[in-house]
Amino acid sequence: MGRESQERPALPFILHLTLAILLATAPVVCLISFVDYVSIRQELEATAQEFQDQTETGIILSMDLVDTGLKIFDGTLNHRMQEKFEPFLAEYERAGRDPAAMDLYCVREDLGEGFDLYIINESGIIEYTTHPSELGYDFTAIPYFYDRITEIRLKETFSADRIVPEIATGEIRKYAYMPTPDRRYLLELGFTDPDLQQWRTMLEYRDTAKELVDLNPNIDEIRLYDSLGTRADLQHESDRGEICRYAQSAHERPAHRARHNRLPLGVCCASPDTTNTYARRGRQRRRWR
Numbered sequence: 001m002g003r004e005s006q007e008r009p010a011l012p013f014i015l016h017l018t019l020a021i022l023l024a025t026a027p028v029v030c031l032i033s034f035v036d037y038v039s040i041r042q043e044l045e046a047t048a049q050e051f052q053d054q055t056e057t058g059i060i061l062s063m064d065l066v067d068t069g070l071k072i073f074d075g076t077l078n079h080r081m082q083e084k085f086e087p088f089l090a091e092y093e094r095a096g097r098d099p100a101a102m103d104l105y106c107v108r109e110d111l112g113e114g115f116d117l118y119i120i121n122e123s124g125i126i127e128y129t130t131h132p133s134e135l136g137y138d139f140t141a142i143p144y145f146y147d148r149i150t151e152i153r154l155k156e157t158f159s160a161d162r163i164v165p166e167i168a169t170g171e172i173r174k175y176a177y178m179p180t181p182d183r184r185y186l187l188e189l190g191f192t193d194p195d196l197q198q199w200r201t202m203l204e205y206r207d208t209a210k211e212l213v214d215l216n217p218n219i220d221e222i223r224l225y226d227s228l229g230t231r232a233d234l235q236h237e238s239d240r241g242e243i244c245r246y247a248q249s250a251h252e253r254p255a256h257r258a259r260h261n262r263l264p265l266g267v268c269c270a271s272p273d274t275t276n277t278y279a280r281r282g283r284q285r286r287r288w289r
Contacts, residue, residue: 055218062208063224069203070162074174078160081176081189084111085158088187092180099128099185111189118188120149131190153179153186163200172197 087110095101104117108130111117119128124139124146139146152159160176173192180187209222225231 082158085178104130114193116190120186152177
């Protein structure tokens with residue numbers, strides 16, 4: 001029976017050799033492929049991150065350019081505001097350094113249209129003003145700003161804020177400060193003018209953000225937030241429903257007492273290929289109440 005049965009044919013040597021080579025080289029090929037995959041992936045991720053960083057830097061530089069233009073415009077008003085304190089201080093001296101004896105409305109007429117006068121006492125309260133809605137406001141409710149105006153009051157230094165819009169009316173105003181010679185009070189001037197609104201809006205963060213989105217297909221959206229955490233890049237006030245959580249308490253304050261700068265508190269932009277946001281930049285600004 002054993003002889004009658006056919007013997008199984010032996011595998012050719014070349015096939016054995018081929019199988020041995022495959023078994024020996026397969027792990028090496030897999031290892032090389034995996035190393036190449038990791039290397040290429042890291043390179044692509046680094047390139048993507050570098051491109052994202054460049055986009056972020058470009059956005060911030062563009063916003064800084066707008067901000068620089070607005071600062072220059074602000075600076076053109078500083079000298080004028082400083083000169084307007086001369087009749088204000090003269091009236092303070094004429095009244096024997098007694099604010100109650102001052103005729104603020106007469107001084108306002110001398111200064112010209114668009115000016116309002118404020119006298120802030122040592123306790124940080126607006127004790128006298130030609131703007132009745134702000135009479136009696138207590139700046140100690142905003143400790144960091146109270147510290148700032150106290151420092152101004154104790155020094156013989158003129159100081160001016162950036163141009164800011166009022167929350168209640170959206171009216172553009174510029175504020176400046178001058179201490180009295182006896183350092184008992186801080187005199188404040190507020191100025192508004194229809195032309196101020198027109199010239200101020202010639203440089204808009206919103207317009208720059210829109211142009212950047214239109215020019216760069218990798219940017220899906222740029223969001224701008226003011227110092228209260230409110231979306232500042234929306235066209236209509238009714239659209240501004242997105243508020244940063246930390247700013248909720250600020251919106252619970254009386255609206256007519258709120259002054260703030262529209263300089264962005266943060267810039268957030270999102271790529272259409274990712275849910276991550278980047279290009280955040282803190283910009284705590286001057287005044288809100």
